[in-house]
Amino acid sequence: MKQPTNTPNHFEHLLDQHHLKKTAPRLKVLSMMADKETATSQPDLESLMNDVDRVTLYRILNVFEEKGIIHKVFDLNGTANYAICTSNCQEHRHHDEHLHFNCTQCNNVYCLNDLNLPAFDLPPGFKVNGFTLYATGLCPDCSKKQN
Amino acid sequence: MKQPTNTPNHFEHLLDQHHLKKTAPRLKVLSMMADKETATSQPDLESLMNDVDRVTLYRILNVFEEKGIIHKVFDLNGTANYAICTSNCQEHRHHDEHLHFNCTQCNNVYCLNDLNLPAFDLPPGFKVNGFTLYATGLCPDCSKKQN
DNA sequence: TAATCAAATGCAACACAATTGCATTTGAAT
DNA sequence: ATTCAAATGCAATTGTGTTGCATTTGATTA
Numbered sequence A, B: 001m002k003q004p005t006n007t008p009n010h011f012e013h014l015l016d017q018h019h020l021k022k023t024a025p026r027l028k029v030l031s032m033m034a035d036k037e038t039a040t041s042q043p044d045l046e047s048l049m050n051d052v053d054r055v056t057l058y059r060i061l062n063v064f065e066e067k068g069i070i071h072k073v074f075d076l077n078g079t080a081n082y083a084i085c086t087s088n089c090q091e092h093r094h095h096d097e098h099l100h101f102n103c104t105q106c107n108n109v110y111c112l113n114d115l116n117l118p119a120f121d122l123p124p125g126f127k128v129n130g131f132t133l134y135a136t137g138l139c140p141d142c143s144k145k146q147n
Numbered sequence C: 001t002a003a004t005c006a007a008a009t010g011c012a013a014c015a016c017a018a019t020t021g022c023a024t025t026t027g028a029a030t
Numbered sequence D: 001a002t003t004c005a006a007a008t009g010c011a012a013t014t015g016t017g018t019t020g021c022a023t024t025t026g027a028t029t030a
Helices: A008-017 A024-033 A042-048 A054-067 A140-146 B008-017 B024-033 B042-048 B054-067 B140-146
Strands: A070-074 A080-084 A099-103 A109-112 A127-138 B070-074 B080-084 B099-103 B109-112 B127-138
Touching: A008 A024, A024 A042, A024 A054, A024 A080, A042 A054, A042 A080, A054 A070, A054 A080, A080 A109, A127 A140, B008 B024, B024 B042, B024 B054, B024 B080, B042 B054, B042 B080, B054 B070, B054 B080, B080 B109, B127 B140
Parallel strands: A099 A127, B099 B127
Antiparallel strands: A070 A080, A099 A109, A127 B127, B070 B080, B099 B109
16 A cells, blocks of 8 residues: 655655654645656745745755755756655665756756666776766657657 | 877867967966866866956856867756866767766765766657766765775 | 957946844644 | 744845946957
8 A cells, every 4th residue: 555645644744754843834845846747946946935935945955855855956057956755865865866857948857766777887986875867858848849 | 199188289279179269268267177187166266267357257167168168067066067078079069978976075076088878768758968977975085084 | 560350358236046143933842 | 831942034144157338358451
């Protein structure tokens, strides 16, 4: 029996798990990011959270990232984008070893989790902790519109 | 017979090739970035170029990137880092399909060009233009100091 | 080598992202 | 209901990057 991952109940459970108080701003951030196929940019989040102070949003994003609830990825413009981690993320040790696809047209960042990445080699001396494959190009939507 | 890639002469040639005027600030940017194993962060560049206006630096970095002379990579903090492209880069079409390694200790970004990346698959509909593998962990230097 | 002119630089001002310190509020525990 | 650390809100600041315009400079050509 699978747990639902995008219900208000799940969000409260998530905050409990990480010993974080269940506050309105935090629950709002989670619900804003859920149900989105793509990561949410900081500017988008800020306008979505219009009744919440900017500083509060930054602090929420920071704790969420530290706790492994969300992860951050920078798009082609250097803008921070945030997405809820699907699984395997722990405090101070993310396992977001998936593919980030950044569309050059709509600028959306897709987190393609179900892709298993191939192994790769590093020169001696480098100790890898985590990695992501970052690809750019056209997403399905923009690819269609192109024709 | 191989051409040297980090001499003042080579830099002038590089600017000629891309129809850019050989100016003092531009040559300085190139010499600052050359001979470095790692990419140079924007803040570092700015303090190294202390006699050059900030705006000029930004404009130089932008044309160099457009022309394919350098490429930009964001580190874990979202700070822009710049490195001279080794080869294969053309205007508006970079081929920086190499590994970027970001050390979590010293924050240095290594561009490991000689590594050939494995192939990977994408869900249908995505049209890939370019990609980089972005890894985090400890670089050889920090890895040594750790023990 | 002097004149010319677009290209490049410098300066002032601005826009936006992100942080810090401190006062106030609030969720959870007693 | 009371309490208190945790979380939020507010004011101010720092840092990154951009825009418009005046000035300077490198390459061209006379």
